[in-house]
Amino acid sequence: MQALPGANPENPHARLPRVWGWILIAPMVVWLALFVLAPLGILFVYSLGTTGELGMVEFGLNWGNYARAFDPIYLKILARSIGYAALTTALCLIIGYPVGWFIARQRPVVRNRLLLLVMIPFWTSFLIRTYAWIAILKSEGLLNATLLAAKVIPQPLELLYTPFAVMIGLVYAYLPFMILPVYGSAEKLDNALVEAAHDLGAGPLRAFGEVIIPLTWPGIAAGMLLVFVPAIGMFAITDLMGGARVSMIGNVIHNQFTKALNYPFGAALGIIFTLLFVLTYALLQWRGRKRA
Amino acid sequence: MQKTIRLLLALGLAALCAASLSAQSKRLNFYGWSEYIPQAVLDGFTKETGIRVNYETFSSGEEMLAKLLSGRARYDVIQPNDYIAEALIKAGQLQALDTSKLTNLGNILPEFTGMPHDVENAFTVPYMVGTVGIVVNTEKVTEPVTGYADLFSGKYAGRIVVLDDGRELATAALYTLGKDLNDFSPANLEAVRPILAAWFKQIKLFDSDSPKTALIGGDVDLGLVWGGEAAILWDQDKKFQYVLPKEGAHLFVDLLAIPKRARNVENAHLFINYLLRPDVSKLISDSFPYTNPNGAARKLLTEAQLANPASYPKTEMKLDTFRHLGGDTGARIDKLITDLKNAN
Numbered sequence: 001m002q003a004l005p006g007a008n009p010e011n012p013h014a015r016l017p018r019v020w021g022w023i024l025i026a027p028m029v030v031w032l033a034l035f036v037l038a039p040l041g042i043l044f045v046y047s048l049g050t051t052g053e054l055g056m057v058e059f060g061l062n063w064g065n066y067a068r069a070f071d072p073i074y075l076k077i078l079a080r081s082i083g084y085a086a087l088t089t090a091l092c093l094i095i096g097y098p099v100g101w102f103i104a105r106q107r108p109v110v111r112n113r114l115l116l117l118v119m120i121p122f123w124t125s126f127l128i129r130t131y132a133w134i135a136i137l138k139s140e141g142l143l144n145a146t147l148l149a150a151k152v153i154p155q156p157l158e159l160l161y162t163p164f165a166v167m168i169g170l171v172y173a174y175l176p177f178m179i180l181p182v183y184g185s186a187e188k189l190d191n192a193l194v195e196a197a198h199d200l201g202a203g204p205l206r207a208f209g210e211v212i213i214p215l216t217w218p219g220i221a222a223g224m225l226l227v228f229v230p231a232i233g234m235f236a237i238t239d240l241m242g243g244a245r246v247s248m249i250g251n252v253i254h255n256q257f258t259k260a261l262n263y264p265f266g267a268a269l270g271i272i273f274t275l276l277f278v279l280t281y282a283l284l285q286w287r288g289r290k291r292a
Numbered sequence: 293m294q295k296t297i298r299l300l301l302a303l304g305l306a307a308l309c310a311a312s313l314s315a316q317s318k319r320l321n322f323y324g325w326s327e328y329i330p331q332a333v334l335d336g337f338t339k340e341t342g343i344r345v346n347y348e349t350f351s352s353g354e355e356m357l358a359k360l361l362s363g364r365a366r367y368d369v370i371q372p373n374d375y376i377a378e379a380l381i382k383a384g385q386l387q388a389l390d391t392s393k394l395t396n397l398g399n400i401l402p403e404f405t406g407m408p409h410d411v412e413n414a415f416t417v418p419y420m421v422g423t424v425g426i427v428v429n430t431e432k433v434t435e436p437v438t439g440y441a442d443l444f445s446g447k448y449a450g451r452i453v454v455l456d457d458g459r460e461l462a463t464a465a466l467y468t469l470g471k472d473l474n475d476f477s478p479a480n481l482e483a484v485r486p487i488l489a490a491w492f493k494q495i496k497l498f499d500s501d502s503p504k505t506a507l508i509g510g511d512v513d514l515g516l517v518w519g520g521e522a523a524i525l526w527d528q529d530k531k532f533q534y535v536l537p538k539e540g541a542h543l544f545v546d547l548l549a550i551p552k553r554a555r556n557v558e559n560a561h562l563f564i565n566y567l568l569r570p571d572v573s574k575l576i577s578d579s580f581p582y583t584n585p586n587g588a589a590r591k592l593l594t595e596a597q598l599a600n601p602a603s604y605p606k607t608e609m610k611l612d613t614f615r616h617l618g619g620d621t622g623a624r625i626d627k628l629i630t631d632l633k634n635a636n
Binding site: 053054055140161247256 | 354450498623631
């Protein structure tokens, strides 16, 4: 039996991968430091400031903005945002999982075409697509006109500027972010494992619950994170499709910078928000480990 | 030979410097409201003067104020509204205009000069003026709506659009109490709370950017909107009637000013003077039918434009303007609005 040449510590090339590794990830590290860590630091400094007479930020060491974030009204808005985001994630999972799975089971040619279809909406600006939904859902819009003409409904349905419209907007916007990671996991899944489960007597439900779900869990977890995290901070859809009647935490933060002239409070909310994301991520990682 | 090369080099350097200098002097950084100046006007200025306009936009005066106070942005001409300009003047952020360079300044009607935000007319020039009033789709609403009491009587619940602007809404509520429009004392803010709470239950949507959209689409039948938006509606269909609420109405003035840190002050004056020209100001009125404070430009408007009740409302009422509130009043109004929006 011929042994493969092992790594020889005296070989100068052995140390190279380490150096090369660092060089290769350097742009990423610089990117993270410049565009993630530095802004977070700035945000934190702002969050400790106060607002001056003309709305200028006066820097200091004031934890009041964090205390204010725990005012019941903001907790209520935060809870509602989490609720909306969770519902969005659940709906995206229910709708997106079968789609991702289906695409992954197709012949490569068909698969690529279907993937393209999922990604085509990204070619148009997100805001334009949201305005398209407004044109569809409004009182004299496409949907109501069609239903009225078909005599399905006697008078226009009130769809736009309701929580229902917000949910449509959110699920529509984030569905591809669930489909793509699920597809990624499902595509790698070895069909032999599913067949083995069936051979060993597992019904479709049991095979799904005990084989398919655990094996595609990385995709599910990534999809949940990709949907939940941005959905919770979304403010454009609630403004445009919800009529700005009900605020989400994203709207509150947006207002601090554009209307209330209160950068420090907006910054404090931003920091709390970021911590929340880290927590969500940690929770999902922990669940993932438990499953593994 | 070497001499020639040196000479050529020196000449080249000089040319480079001159080019970059003239590039600098052929530029203007303009920070204005979104949807408030026709592209044709900006293009016309570039065509006449060769000065390229970098146009950046904001969608609330507060947003602009914060950006200017942060002290890093360098604009040559800004477009603040009345109370924001007042704050900027107080903060020493604007530079005095050189009126000798503004030959068209005389076109501004006297009633739009010497206003509270800039009594001396030293720092600002009016761009457009407007009101906030009630617009009614008279095909759907047959009874007369003359003020806030009618609008929010409860009859039109779920059929109303209002500006998504806390200060405007709180001011409307102050009017119904007969209070001064700029008196946001804590007591007054508490007094308007129940009024706004009752109103909010009847509002279908909040939209400052384009409240006319929901009215045109038939999603709502009444609105508390910018006069210019109502003017466009009236222009499209006479069924959209505009009234100034009888409890009280105010004027907003959008201005042109030059920040203290402006780089191209000469160009800034050229630009402001250009916008004051009657033919240019008329172009602005054509696209954005607010109240034009430019008397010479008004002479160029059509009969129909001047007869638009939302652009030129006829009223006996005294129309005051917003003043700079200062302190944390803005934040307190925002908290009140957030509370009320999320009460249910």
